Amino acid sequence: MSSKTLPQAHVKCSLKKCTLQPNNFRAAKGLSGRRPQRRDSSVVFNTPGRERVCTTFAAGFGPRKGPEKKVKVADPVIAEEITPCLCDSGKDYGSCCQPYHKENSYPSDPETLMRSRYTAFCKATPATLQYLIDTTHPDHLAIVDKTELELKDDYNLSCKNIAYEGLKVLSSEDGESEDEAFVTFRIWYKFVASFEGKRGGKTRKATEKSDRKTNTEKSRFKKVDGRWLFIESVESDQTSFRLGDESEESTDVLLKGKDAASKALGMAAKARQQFGFKGKQ
Ligand SMILES: [Zn+2]
Secondary structure, X not given: OOHHHOOHHHHOOOOOOOOOXXXXXXXXXXXXXXXXXXXXXXXXXXXXXXXXXXXXXXXXOOOOOOOOXXXXXXXXXXXXXXXXXXXXXXXXXXXXXXHHHOOOOOOOOHHHHHHHHHHHHHHOOHHHHHHHHHOEOOHHHHHHOOOHHHHHHHHHHHHHHEEEEEEEEEEEEEOOOOOEEEEEEEEEEEEEEEEEEEEOOEEEEEEEEOOOEEEEEEEEEEEEOOEEEEEEEEEEEOOOOOOOOOOOOOOOHHHHHHHHHHHHHHHHHHHHHHHOOOOOO
16 A cells, blocks of 8 residues: 555554644655664554654654643843742742832732742842841831841841741731731741862862751731831741641651650659659659
C-alpha cells in the first residue's frame, strides 16, 4: 500500500498534538538518509519500509510531558511585579505590597499595613527600610527607648541578619477606640551570619543559617491623620510551630515530646509517693 492511498487513520501521527497536516510528514528513510531512532516517538510504522516522521514533533525531543514550563521574564522589574507577594495574600507583589513600598498608596487597614511591613523586612532594600520607619508611630521610640537612628539600625540589622521564611496572620481585632487596632500573626525565620575570607588567593563568601524559629506576636496599631501606624508589640511568644501552622497549640514534635516526658516523670513521682515505693529513679 503506498502512502498516498493510506486512509487517514493509518497516517495518523502517534502524538496527540500533531495536526495531521501532510506537510508535517516526510519519509525519514528517503529524505534524511537515516533510519528513524527510538527517540522519534512520532514515527509511524504503517507502511513497511517507508517510515514516516512528524517533522514538527520528532526533532529528537519527543512529545512534551509534564506541566507547562513557566515563561522566564528577562526584565527583573517585571519579574518582581509578577512574583507572588511574600505576605501570604495570594496576590502578586505588584498588585499587593509593592505600591505601598513605593509609597504610591497607603494600606487602608492595620492587617494590610502589618503584611506590607513584613514584606518590607523580607525585601530589605533602602526603600523598604525607609517604609518601615515611615510606618512606625513616633511613640514607639519612647516605648523602646531609642532614637530614630538607633531604630533604623535595628531595622537594618533585622533585614540583614534574618531570613524571613513565612507569615500567617492569625487575627485582627479593634481596640478600645476607633483609631486603635491589634493584629496577631506568626512568622518563621532563620538567623543568618555571613563570612568573607581569602583562600587560595581568592575571596570566598559563606553564609550560615540557624535552625528555623517561630515568633507569634500581637502588635498594636494606631491611626494618625487617616493612616495606620505600627506602635508596639504587646505580646510575643517564641513557641515553635511548623511552617504555615495557624493553630493555637504547638505542633512542634520536640516540644511535645518534652511535654510528654515531663508529664510521665510527674506521674511516676506521684505514684512513688502514693505507694511508698522506693526504687530507682
Ligand atoms: Zn503583599
